[in-house]
Amino acid sequence: MPRINNTDLEVFPLALGGNVFGWTADEEQSFAVLDAYAQAGGNFIDTADSYSAWVPGNSGGESETIIGRWMAARGNRDQMVVATKVSQHPEAKGLSRPTIRRAIDASLRRLQTDHVDLYYAHFDDPDTPLEETVSAFGELVREGKVRYIAASNYTAERLAEWLKITDAGGLPRIVALQPHYNLVERDRFEGSIAGLAAREGLSVVPYYALASGFLTGKYRDGAAGDSPRASGAAAYLDERGRRVLAALDEVAAAHDTAVATVALAWLAAQPTVVAPLASARTVEQLPDLLGVAQLRLTDAEIQRLTRASE
Numbered sequence: 001m002p003r004i005n006n007t008d009l010e011v012f013p014l015a016l017g018g019n020v021f022g023w024t025a026d027e028e029q030s031f032a033v034l035d036a037y038a039q040a041g042g043n044f045i046d047t048a049d050s051y052s053a054w055v056p057g058n059s060g061g062e063s064e065t066i067i068g069r070w071m072a073a074r075g076n077r078d079q080m081v082v083a084t085k086v087s088q089h090p091e092a093k094g095l096s097r098p099t100i101r102r103a104i105d106a107s108l109r110r111l112q113t114d115h116v117d118l119y120y121a122h123f124d125d126p127d128t129p130l131e132e133t134v135s136a137f138g139e140l141v142r143e144g145k146v147r148y149i150a151a152s153n154y155t156a157e158r159l160a161e162w163l164k165i166t167d168a169g170g171l172p173r174i175v176a177l178q179p180h181y182n183l184v185e186r187d188r189f190e191g192s193i194a195g196l197a198a199r200e201g202l203s204v205v206p207y208y209a210l211a212s213g214f215l216t217g218k219y220r221d222g223a224a225g226d227s228p229r230a231s232g233a234a235a236y237l238d239e240r241g242r243r244v245l246a247a248l249d250e251v252a253a254a255h256d257t258a259v260a261t262v263a264l265a266w267l268a269a270q271p272t273v274v275a276p277l278a279s280a281r282t283v284e285q286l287p288d289l290l291g292v293a294q295l296r297l298t299d300a301e302i303q304r305l306t307r308a309s310e
Contacts, residue, residue, distance in 0.1 A: 001043075002274045004203040006175050007148050009081050009117055011044040013268060013293045015205050017279030018047030022062025023055050024281045030066045031073075036283045038076065040290050046178075046205070046277055048085035048122055049092060049107050060089045064110035072112045082111060083205075085122035085152060095125035097136040104145050119146040120178060123153045130158070131165055138171040152178035152207070156192035163200060174202060178277065181206035181270075183215055183244055183263055183309045184236045197272040209267055209276035210260055211236055216288070217245060217259035240309070247308035251301045261291035266305045268292055 001010040016037050021030040034045070047067055053060035064084060071077045084107050087095050092103035108114060119140065125133065140146040151159060151174050159174070166173045177197055181189040185208065197204055210216055212232035219233035221242075248259045255262070260278075267276040280286045297305075 004118070004148070004176055004274055005201045006173070009148065011081050011275055012042045013275050014042065014264065014289055015044040015046045015083070015275045015277040016042055017207070017277050018045060018063040018067055019051050020063075020279045020281050021047070021051070021066040022058065023052035027066050027069070029282060031070050032283050033280050033286065034067070034070045035074075036286050037280075037290070038074070038079075040286070041293070042290070043079055044081045044083070044275060046083045046207075048088065048120070049103055049110075050085070050088035050090070050122070053088075053090050060091070061106065061110050064107055068110050068112035077113055081117045082113065083118035083120065083150070084111070084116050085120040087122040087125060094128055095121055095133040095136075096128045097132050097139075100133070100136040100140070104140055108145065115145055115147060117147045118150050118176060119148070120150040120152045120176075121154070124155070124158055130161055134162055134165045134171060135169070138166075138169075141172040148172070148175045150174055150176035150178060150205075153180070156196045159193070159196055174200075176203045176205055176274070178205045178207055180208050181267070181273075182209050182211045183248075183266055183305060184211050184241060186309060194272065202272065203274040204270075204272045205275055205277050206267055206273060207277045209264055209278045214241065215244075215248070215260060215263035217248065220245065243308045244305070247305050251297065251305065254301070255295060257291055257295060258288040260288040261295050262297070262305075264289065264292040265295040265297050266302060269297055269302050 001012055003010050045067060047063045050060050051063035052058050086100055086103040092099050137149045149172055179189045214233035214236040248262050252259045252262045264276045267273055278289045280289060
């Protein structure tokens with residue numbers, strides 16, 4: 001299994017997204033998905049304290065609670081690499097020291113564990129001095145509540161500033177990034193952020209790896225679908241999107257595999273990417289995601305997909 005750089009965390013080549021747990025998947029469905037993922041060798045579970053506060057009747061933390069109950073029921077906490085995030089919970093907004101400390105304790109209670117393996121700053125907080133945020137994360141590592149630190153949705157400039165602070169103060173460094181990145185969303189990651197990740201040895205775990213489902217091939221002309229993500233996927237159905245789907249179809253046919261598997265394999269083949277992140281609402285959706293662990297694209301196929309998505 002690949003290893004997150006500068007850590008002892010060996011992770012399955014697909015990170016399982018927990019954003020659907022407590023949203024489009026109830027606890028029973030979530031347990032079934034988690035069971036199937038673990039049975040296939042999966043060990044890398046990604047969530048956030050805010051999942052899924054946007055659902056009417058939810059308050060945030062539902063996903064962590066389900067994952068915590070599942071690990072307790074299965075007795076497998078030590079076999080799992082658990083990543084969660086801070087800054088967006090309705091009762092723990094931002095990245096001030098008091099907020100981070102309050103949020104980690106709440107996350108640990110919900111996850112029924114004494115530590116998280118990877119703790120992300122979910123979104124930048126421009127209202128809090130970065131030095132305060134960085135030192136607060138460092139305190140959690142020293143106290144054993146967090147093993148390693150990561151960041152999501154940060155600019156290259158702010159990431160560079162974060163790393164400068166840690167290096168100057170001898171504080172624990174960021175080891176991983178979670179950017180929005182996939183075959184039809186390349187601009188915001190490729191370039192300065194990708195370059196920084198390569199220079200600094202940061203492992204990348206891209207979210208929206210399937211572009212809200214568009215890269216599964218389900219959302220084509222005349223097939224809008226009725227899932228909560230259908231409208232987001234439909235936004236990619238332009239000339240470029242159709243070109244990408246055609247290339248995915250071609251490569252998938254050559255390997256007798258699913259379009260989604262090929263899209264994830266392209267992402268997994270990119271420099272610095274350690275594991276794409278994708279979620280499954282049902283067990284039936286998992287095989288196409290898990291296939292990324294076995295599929296290896298040729299250089300020509302990677303180039304074909306890259307050209308189609310430009």
